[in-house]
Amino acid sequence: MSGLRVLLVDDHALVRSGVRAVLPPDLVVVGEADDVGSAVEAVQRHAPDVVLLDVHLPGGDAPGGAGSGGAEVLRRCAGAQRADGQPVRFLALSVSDAAEDVIAVVRAGARGYVTKSVDAASLADAVRRVAEGDAVFSPRLAGFVLDAFGAVGGAAEVATTDAELDRLSAREREVMRLIARGYAYKDVARQLFISVKTVETHVSAVLRKLQLSSRHELTRWASDRRLL
Structure with missing residues (x-):
């Protein structure tokens, strides 16, 4: 099988079908999952190049909150490797563009974050770049990451601890x-x-x-x- 191997993780079958339909031939969907447990199992079974990961997923042990499902998948899959020995890389794909969601999954190990409003060409490009090890974020979301991980904390850091x-x-x-x-x-x-x-x-x-x-x-x- 040629091309990059992609695993789709989203609890909505319609979303998974839509993403599968718009990915170009060089991005090969090797499996799907719809909750935390099945996502972890699928990562272990398929060892994909990139996991397209929804932020909010059911079925985890973590309490509800910012990015709890997606972040839990990332934590439980820490150290997962592809067939070439490179790490499995994760690109968050979510309807949410909230700072606390972005920061939660980035801290857990995601290499990028794009929202579901992204067009097909941009999504495919993001998958390819993440597979190569780049960090990929929409411009607005990149600001959240810089605020949270820069020398000076910003509003995104505050949002993660908002009671x-x-x-x-x-x-x-x-x-x-x-x-x-x-x-x-x-x-x-x-x-x-x-x-x-x-x-x-x-x-x-x-x-x-x-x-x-x-x-x-x-x-x-x-x-x-x-x-x-």
Whole structure:
């Protein structure tokens, strides 16, 4: 089999199918996984060149929070090697562009992070570059990494220890961020592959946990923490 060997890890089958469909012939999908346990097993079985890893995954032992599922996969796969003896490399692919999610998986060992709004050509290029050992981030996300790992800590570092933010589950964070940006409930549902009713339930939980009363207050709260 020629080309780079890619493992797809995402808990949504539709997302995995979509990514598989847009990858060019030189990026060969050798397997898929939909939770932490199956991802770790698939990495061990296939020893891929690159793992395209969703940030929020079910099935892990770690508590909910920023990047808990994806970061746990990275921790449990530390030291995994490809057939050529090089390390298996991980590229996070997520709907989230939040600082705390980016920092969590980078600290755990990811070589890059791109959001699911990336176009097919850019995604393929990111996979190739990560396979070669480069670190690949969208410009906005690269700023988070520089802030967190530079000589002077920035807002991204603060966001990882925000006590109020820690009250929210991973899914509630995703919903909160999209709602705070002004997305309609139906648009949030479409992006996250959930129902409008589920979005409404998550929004109610977010407002209750953060002791806020409206979307306007939620937007201001998120903006103050540079989560938008």
